[in-house]
Each structure stands twice: as C-alpha cells, then as structure tokens.
Amino acid sequence: xxxxxxxxxxxxxxxxxxxxxxxxxxxxxxxxxxxxxxxxxxxxxxxxxxxxxxxxxxxxxxxxxxxxxxxxxxxxxxxxxxxxxxxxxxxxxxxxxxxxxxxxxxxxxxxxxxxxxxxxxxxxxxxxxxxxxxxxxxxxxxxxxxxxxxxxxxxxxxxxxxxxxxxxxxxxxxxxxx
Amino acid sequence: xxxxxxxxxxxxxxxxxxxxxxxxxxxxxxxxxxxxxxxxxxxxxxxxxxxxxxxxxxxxxxxxxxxxxxxxxxxxxxxxxxxxxxxxxxxxxxxxxxxxxxxxxxxxxxxxxxxxxxxxxxxxxxxxxxxxxxxxxxxxxxxxxxxxxxxxxxxxxxxxxxxxxxxxxxxxxxxxxxxxxxxxxxxxxxxxxxxxxxxxxxxxxxxxxxxxxxxxxxxxxxxx
Numbered sequence: 001x002x003x004x005x006x007x008x009x010x011x012x013x014x015x016x017x018x019x020x021x022x023x024x025x026x027x028x029x030x031x032x033x034x035x036x037x038x039x040x041x042x043x044x045x046x047x048x049x050x051x052x053x054x055x056x057x058x059x060x061x062x063x064x065x066x067x068x069x070x071x072x073x074x075x076x077x078x079x080x081x082x083x084x085x086x087x088x089x090x091x092x093x094x095x096x097x098x099x100x101x102x103x104x105x106x107x108x109x110x111x112x113x114x115x116x117x118x119x120x121x122x123x124x125x126x127x128x129x130x131x132x133x134x135x136x137x138x139x140x141x142x143x144x145x146x147x148x149x150x151x152x153x154x155x156x157x158x159x160x161x162x163x164x165x166x167x168x169x170x171x172x173x174x175x176x177x178x
Numbered sequence: 179x180x181x182x183x184x185x186x187x188x189x190x191x192x193x194x195x196x197x198x199x200x201x202x203x204x205x206x207x208x209x210x211x212x213x214x215x216x217x218x219x220x221x222x223x224x225x226x227x228x229x230x231x232x233x234x235x236x237x238x239x240x241x242x243x244x245x246x247x248x249x250x251x252x253x254x255x256x257x258x259x260x261x262x263x264x265x266x267x268x269x270x271x272x273x274x275x276x277x278x279x280x281x282x283x284x285x286x287x288x289x290x291x292x293x294x295x296x297x298x299x300x301x302x303x304x305x306x307x308x309x310x311x312x313x314x315x316x317x318x319x320x321x322x323x324x325x326x327x328x329x330x331x332x333x334x335x336x337x338x339x340x341x342x343x344x345x346x347x348x349x350x351x352x353x354x355x356x357x358x359x360x361x362x363x364x365x366x367x368x369x370x371x372x373x374x375x376x377x378x379x380x381x382x383x384x385x386x387x388x389x390x391x392x393x394x395x396x397x398x399x400x401x402x
Contacts, residue, residue, distance in 0.1 A: 027206040044215040067197035074200060112181075116188035117195075135182070136189035163180060170180075 017062050021054055021069065028070070029077050036081035042088075049080045053147055060137065072137060075129050079148050119169040127162035130155050297321070297339050297381060304400035306393045309333075325387075333387025335397070358383075358398045367391060374398055 026047060033046035053076050054061060061069060120128060133139045133147065134155075141159070145152040296318035305325060312326040321337035356365045356376070363376025363383075372394050373386040383401060385394055 024203060027203050027209055028200060030209050031201065031206050040212065041215075044211060048215075048218075067194055070197040070200055071193035074196060113184050113187045113191060116180075116184055117191040120188055120192045132189055132193070135185055136193065166180060166185075 018051075018055060018058060021061065021073075022051060025070070025073055029073055032074060032077040033081050036078065037084060042081075042084050046077060046080045046084055049084075050077050053080070057139075057143070057147070060139070064137075068137070071132075075132065076147060078125065079129065083149050115170060115173045116166070119166050119173060122169060123162060123165060127158050127165060130158040131162040131166075134159060295319075297337065300337055300381065300383075300401050302335060302397045302400045303402055304396050306389060306397070327388075331388045333385060333389050333394075333397070336384040337401075338382045338384075356395075358395065365391065365394075 029050050030043050030047050033050075034040070034043040037043050037046060050073065054073075061072070064072060120131075123131070129148065130144055133144045134141065139147065141152050141155045145155045148155070297320070299316065299321045301321065301323065306327065309325045309327045309331075311323060312332070313324040315322040315324070319339050321335070323335045324332065325335065326332045352368070353364060353366045356363055356374070358374070358376045359378075361376050361378045363374060366373040366375075371386060372389055372391055373384075374394050375382070375384045376398065377383070383398065385398055387394075389397065
C-alpha cells in the first residue's frame with residue numbers, strides 16, 4: 001500500500017516524507033477515523049483519503065514539525081470521517097470532539113495569547129478548522145476548500161464567522177479575566 | 179480586530195496541546211488491513227506511478243488520464259501495430275485491470291537506452307487559445323511541459339528518447355489507432371480526458387489533458 005502513495009509524489013525527498021508520515025501516523029489516522037466511523041471499511045477508506053490529502057499537500061507538510069503534522073492530520077482525518085458519514089447519510093454530531101485546552105496552557109505565553117487559545121478551543125470544529133488551516137498552516141482558501149471538501153465560498157464565510165466568534169469570546173473572556 | 183501574530187501564537191499553543199493529547203503510535207494496537215484494501219492500494223499504485231499523476235490529480239481533480247484498451251480474448255492481451263518500413267517502432271496495448279484498462283506503449287525494436295546523450299527538445303508551436311506554459315519539468319533526456327487554460331483546463335506534453343515507454347490507465351475510454359502526420363500512434367479518449375501517444379521514429383511523444391481531439395491533434399502536429 002505504501003508504494004502507491006510514494007508514486008504520487010514527484011521528488012525523492014517528497015516520497016521519503018510521505019513514507020515517513022505513512023509509517024509514523026497510519027495507526028493514529030486509522031484510530032481517529034475508526035473512533036468516529038466505527039466501521040473498519042470506512043476507517044480504511046478514510047485512511048486512504050487522508051493520505052491523498054497528504055500527498056496533495058506534501059510541500060507544506062515537509063515544512064511542519066511533528067506536533068504540527070500530528071494536529072494537521074487530526075484535522076484532516078476528522079473532516080474526512082465527517083464527510084464519509086455524510087455520504088452514508090447518517091446524522092453527524094455538530095461537535096464530534098472537543099479537546100479542552102484547560103490544563104494545557106503555556107505559562108510562558110502572554111495572557112492575551114492564552115485567552116485567545118482558550119477561545120479557539122471553544123470554537124466549533126467547522127469554524128476552528130478553517131481558521132487553523134489558513135492562519136496557522138498557511139493554506140489558501142482554495143487549498144482549504146480542497147482539503148475539507150467544501151467550496152471556497154463556504155471557507156470564506158466560515159472564516160468570517162470564526163473571526164467574529166473569536167472576537168465576541170475574547171471580549172467575554174477579557175471581561176471575566178479582568 | 180484580531181492581532182494576527184497573537185492569533186498565530188494561540189494556534190501554536192492549541193495545536194501543541196492537541197498533538198500532546200493524541201495517542202502515540204506505539205501505544206496503539208497493531209492494525210491488520212483487509213485484503214481488499216491492500217489490493218485496492220496496489221492497483222492504485224500502478225496507476226498513480228505515472229509521472230503525470232500529479233497533473234491529473236491536482237490540476238484536473240481526478241480527471242483520469244484514460245486509456246481504453248481494445249478488448250482481448252482469453253490469453254491474448256496484446257494488440258500490435260506494425261508501422262511501415264520507414265518507422266521502426268510499434269505499440270502494444272496490453273495489461274488490463276479489473277476496474278479499468280491499463281495500456282502500455284513501448285518500442286521494442288530499439289535497444290533500451292542506447293544513449294545517455296541529451297535529446298533535441300521539440301515543443302508544440304501551436305497552443306489553443308487561452309493556454310500558456312505553466313510549468314517546465316524538462317530534463318536532459320526528457321521534455322515535460324504543463325500547459326494551463328481557463329479554469330481547470332490543462333494539458334501535459336512530454337517528449338522522450340525513443341527507447342522510453344509510455345503508459346496510461348483509464349476507465350470507460352475508447353482507444354483507437356491514429357496517425358499524427360505520417361507517424362502512427364494511439365488516441366485514448368473518455369468524456370473528460372484525451373490521451374495521445376505517437377512515435378516519429380526518433381522520439382516518443384505524449385499528450386494528455388482536457389483538450390478536444392481536434393485541438394490535441396493540432397498541438398501534436400505542430401511539434402517541432
């Protein structure tokens with residue numbers, strides 16, 4: 001199976017990066033997908049689709065460190081799983097998961113960043129994902145649309161909404177924090 | 179207005195935490211993938227080994243560069259084409275997979291890789307309206323160009339030393355023998371993609387993309 005993924009990359013170093021990602025994260029991707037889909041076949045399909053996304057974006061992935069790669073794969077896998085569930089015409093929970101930020105605050109970051117990070121964690125995944133992919137990972141709206149299997153218009157709308165929600169939450173948090 | 183640098187730092191912190199909360203690979207149990215899945219990947223591997231896969235995958239969004247082979251019976255899987263005495267190469271159509279057709283064009287009359295000398299580049303002098311050269315991936319023994327048109331329209335052109343081969347894979351496509359000028363080749367076409375391969379006795383040429391058949395031939399005939 002790995003050789004299939006290698007063939008999609010065009011440069012030797014890209015192929016080795018894909019190989020590295022595949023061997024290192026395939027169980028994780030499968031685990032995340034299976035936890036959402038609860039079906040082996042669907043989880044395998046999800047793994048396949050995630051690797052296609054990896055190959056399509058290998059240029060950016062080569063520049064990511066391990067934690068960024070892991071978080072990126074988590075976003076993609078979760079969205080692929082949502083997409084697969086939709087195709088099976090099953091209802092999808094609005095918030096499939098939430099990993100609370102509390103307890104993970106970096107004391108070396110200033111308070112504003114900490115508050116903002118907390119607000120980011122409170123966002124719904126559909127808003128957080130587009131913002132994270134564009135602001136943090138540097139994908140364009142078009143690339144984001146391709147990754148998440150939505151239209152560019154939807155990406156832009158969600159970005160606007162995400163920023164608006166963050167601003168509202170920041171105001172509330174800052175009032176609370178004082 | 180959100181401070182973009184703070185937003186970036188906040189996401190950095192958030193992703194750090196997300197990554198730390200995800201299970202490590204070594205903590206996850208081993209997975210045994212289904213034979214169907216493994217097989218599916220292997221088939222896809224053959225198809226996507228082609229050098230032009232990044233083009234069809236990224237630019238044409240899964241436009242399958244197609245080949246539809248002529249059906250063969252039983253044990254006979256090859257369909258040979260002999261050119262006239264002036265031409266020293268022919269094409270074989272063979273190798274079929276379950277979900278589509280895999281066509282292999284190669285030259286068996288010339289020794290493999292007789293020379294390492296650079297080839298004399300030949301490029302199309304005609305481009306359909308709106309098309310421009312997007313990317314040049316040429317090497318000393320291969321010309322490889324990607325042209326873009328409007329929207330997702332694009333096509334790929336390659337020129338190889340005559341000892342090279344070319345392969346294509348397609349589903350639900352038609353395959354026919356054709357001539358580009360005086361040279362024989364094959365045209366493979368489906369609803370969404372056209373693929374043209376021909377040999378002029380010196381080099382092997384390959385074109386594939388969203389051009390119409392008429393435009394594909396015009397481009398091919400303008401190669402000089």
